[in-house]
Amino acid sequence: MTAALELHDLGYRYRSGFALDGISLAAQAGRFTVLLGPNGAGKSTLVNLVTRLYSPGSGSVRIGGHALADRPGQALARLGVVFQQSTLDLDLTVGQNLRYAAALHGIGGRRAEAALAQAFTRFGLTDSRNRPARSLSGGNRRKLELARALLHQPAVLVCDEATVGLDLSSRRMLLTHLRQLCRDEGLAVLWATHLMDEVTPDDPVVLLQSGRIRAAAPASVLMARTGGADMEAAFQSLLAGERP
Amino acid sequence: MIALIALWGILVREGLRFLGQRERMISALLRPMLWLVVFASGFRAALGVAITPPYDTYITYEVYILPGLIGMVQLFNGMQTSLSMVYDRETGSMRVLLTSPLPRWWLLACKLIAGALVSLVQVYVFLLAAFAFGVEVPPLGYVAAAPVLLLTGLMLGAAGLFLSSAIRQLENFAGVMNFVIFPAFFLSSALYPLWKIAESSPLLARLAQFNPFTHAVEAIRFALYLDAAPLSLAWVVGSLAVFSGLAVWGYDPSRGFLARRVIE
Numbered sequence: 001m002t003a004a005l006e007l008h009d010l011g012y013r014y015r016s017g018f019a020l021d022g023i024s025l026a027a028q029a030g031r032f033t034v035l036l037g038p039n040g041a042g043k044s045t046l047v048n049l050v051t052r053l054y055s056p057g058s059g060s061v062r063i064g065g066h067a068l069a070d071r072p073g074q075a076l077a078r079l080g081v082v083f084q085q086s087t088l089d090l091d092l093t094v095g096q097n098l099r100y101a102a103a104l105h106g107i108g109g110r111r112a113e114a115a116l117a118q119a120f121t122r123f124g125l126t127d128s129r130n131r132p133a134r135s136l137s138g139g140n141r142r143k144l145e146l147a148r149a150l151l152h153q154p155a156v157l158v159c160d161e162a163t164v165g166l167d168l169s170s171r172r173m174l175l176t177h178l179r180q181l182c183r184d185e186g187l188a189v190l191w192a193t194h195l196m197d198e199v200t201p202d203d204p205v206v207l208l209q210s211g212r213i214r215a216a217a218p219a220s221v222l223m224a225r226t227g228g229a230d231m232e233a234a235f236q237s238l239l240a241g242e243r244p
Numbered sequence: 245m246i247a248l249i250a251l252w253g254i255l256v257r258e259g260l261r262f263l264g265q266r267e268r269m270i271s272a273l274l275r276p277m278l279w280l281v282v283f284a285s286g287f288r289a290a291l292g293v294a295i296t297p298p299y300d301t302y303i304t305y306e307v308y309i310l311p312g313l314i315g316m317v318q319l320f321n322g323m324q325t326s327l328s329m330v331y332d333r334e335t336g337s338m339r340v341l342l343t344s345p346l347p348r349w350w351l352l353a354c355k356l357i358a359g360a361l362v363s364l365v366q367v368y369v370f371l372l373a374a375f376a377f378g379v380e381v382p383p384l385g386y387v388a389a390a391p392v393l394l395l396t397g398l399m400l401g402a403a404g405l406f407l408s409s410a411i412r413q414l415e416n417f418a419g420v421m422n423f424v425i426f427p428a429f430f431l432s433s434a435l436y437p438l439w440k441i442a443e444s445s446p447l448l449a450r451l452a453q454f455n456p457f458t459h460a461v462e463a464i465r466f467a468l469y470l471d472a473a474p475l476s477l478a479w480v481v482g483s484l485a486v487f488s489g490l491a492v493w494g495y496d497p498s499r500g501f502l503a504r505r506v507i508e
Contacts, residue, residue: 051343077345087336091264092257103253104344104351106246148340 003062004029004078004188005050005156010059012049020045020211023059027156027188027204032179034199034219035192036235037208043192044084046208047160050190051081064155077105080149084161086141088148090134094125097133098148105152119147123177139170146174150181157181160192171198196232207238214238250346251354258358261328262365272320272366276313277373284309296437298469306379311465312434313374314367315396315457319428321363322400323420325355329408342495349492352405356488359404360397367393385468392467392477396460399480402487403456409494432458456483 003026010023020042027033037043048054050061052072061068064078088097098119102112120126123143128136133144142162149157157178163171175198181187191198199205201220206213215222215238219231228234262268284306295302332338341351371386381389407420431452433441438458442449452458459479466473 051339053339053342073345073347075345076343079343081339081343083336083339085336087339089257089261089337090335092260096257096260100253100257101340103249103256104341104346106249106345108249108252 003027004064005158005190006060006062007046007050008060008062010046010049010061011057012045012054013057014045018042018045018211020049023208023213025206025213025216027190029155029188030182030186031204032182032189032191032200033204033206035190035206035208036194036196036199037192038194038239040210041194041208042211043194043208044160045211047081047083047158047192050158051079052076077152078155080152080154080157082142082145082149082157082159082162084164086145088133088141088144091132093130093132094136094144095129097144098151101148102151107152115151119151123147138165139167139173142166142170142174146177150187154187156188156190158190158192161194162191163193163195163198196235199231201231207235209239247346247350250344250351251357254341254351254354255358255361258355258362262362268324269366269369272317273370273373275320276316276370277377279309279313279316280306280374280379281377296439298466298471298473304379306377307381308437309435310374310379310381311468312429312432312461314370314393314464315400315432315434315461316429317366317370318363318393318397318400318460319425319457321359321366321397322402322404323407323425324404325359325401326404326408326411326420329355329405330411333408348495352488352491352495356398356401356405356491359401360394363397363401364390364393367397381468382470385470388470389464389467392463392480395477395480395484396464399456399460399484399487402484402491405491406487406494409491428455428457431455432461434458434461456480459483 005027007023007025011019011021013019023046025033025035035043035046045054049056050063050068052068061075063075066075066078068075089100092100095116098116099112102108102115107115116129120129123146125140125144125147128140133141136144146162159178163174166174178189178191182189193199199219201218201223203219205215205217205219205222207215207222217225222238223231223234226234226237228237287305299307329338332341342348344351368386374380403424407424411420431448432455433452434457438449438452441452456479459473459476462473462476463480466476
């Protein structure tokens with residue numbers, strides 16, 4: 001089976017010395033893949049490489065079967081992103097933010113209106129469509145970013161610490177919604193987080209530490225290998241360097 | 245088709261942002277009007293302007309500096325483009341632009357076109373205000389100048405785009421005022437003809453000849469009087485190409501120049 005997102009031997013080095021090295025992973029369609037790692041592990045750098053904000057020093061990225069380096073247009077057309085930092089234009093309304101994003105993916109006119117209507121309904125934003133993004137709560141801003149990332153029906157959704165700053169119920173709502181999208185629509189999600197309670201036993205997990213992959217397997221397998229009492233203990237054990 | 249939809253989306257967004265910033269329009273109008281009404285009136289008696297092309301008669305100082313002030317409107321707007329790009333970078337919204345599936349050069353071109361159109365609106369509002377104060381040009385000049393104004397708007401916007409790729413933080417924008425806008429404006433033919441500058445300092449006149457803003461002003465001046473300034477137009481086109489090239493280079497992710505700023 002071809003992965004929706006494939007990273008092969010990806011590397012990037014900062015002038016400061018920190019490097020992301022030899023990163024190979026795959027996110028399959030219909031799966032919620034977790035990129036787990038402590039702060040500073042390199043998750044955001046990886047997201048910046050996948051989204052072409054950075055150019056890799058080595059290796060390759062393929063999105064929906066298209067190499068990002070050779071066919072960036074086709075590859076990025078199949079990618080939706082939610083960054084850790086808000087990327088909304090707070091001066092524009094909810095609808096204007098979505099229309100702008102739709103236009104940047106070549107969706108205009110009636111197609112854009114249909115996509116917007118679906119997004120409003122799906123994320124419960126219909127009543128907020130004419131409100132400035134600035135006036136939304138943190139949870140609704142995240143919903144809007146997610147709606148925007150999915151507007152062009154990407155094959156892959158990459159989320160970088162997308163629940164930071166959200167309360168527990170908003171976090172749960174967001175995660176439930178995304179897992180449902182994976183199941184129902186075959187979306188491949190790469191979910192970068194440092195919060196272990198966002199991982200379920202069935203999730204494929206890629207554990208990142210200091211710019212390198214420490215382990216990659218379903219969460220339940222990693223738990224079994226380390227013999228940890230719970231997921232947190234298992235991951236702490238892996239991060240501490242105990243080989244499975 | 246996809247590229248055109250994106251262009252339209254960016255035009256609408258920039259238009260909405262411009263309309264939402266009333267202070268920007270007011271300051272874009274107030275600044276040149278102060279120069280026209282206060283500064284030019286004060287210097288009217290002190291500065292005589294001989295008959296030089298494209299003028300075929302003696303003109304008042306207000307008439308002389310009108311193209312320079314139009315250039316000023318576009319220069320500030322170009323730098324506003326730069327400011328807006330740095331702001332977009334700091335607020336994160338630039339990531340939305342840069343992760344879209346269109347070529348980066350096209351996205352920058354869309355921003356450039358949007359900025360030039362906004363500057364065109366500002367210029368015509370200023371020309372209307374100047375007309376109300378009795379400073380006017382031949383009626384057809386208002387129409388004939390439009391393509392040249394679009395060109396000069398693009399050139400100054402491209403300079404702003406390049407600067408935005410090099411400016412690290414929003415706070416550094418004050419440096420742009422001191423090191424770009426003021427030298428470009430004062431070291432040009434906006435306020436005095438080059439021959440007048442040469443009388444006091446041949447070196448400054450020489451430097452002004454190599455200032456793209458001088459040529460933007462001269463291209464506008466000649467167009468307003470239904471004349472052409474081929475050398476100045478060539479300078480404007482050449483500068484547009486150079487600044488656009490530098491902007492595309494500055495926003496190239498493989499250099500890491502922009503990339504580092506995107507996440508900072």
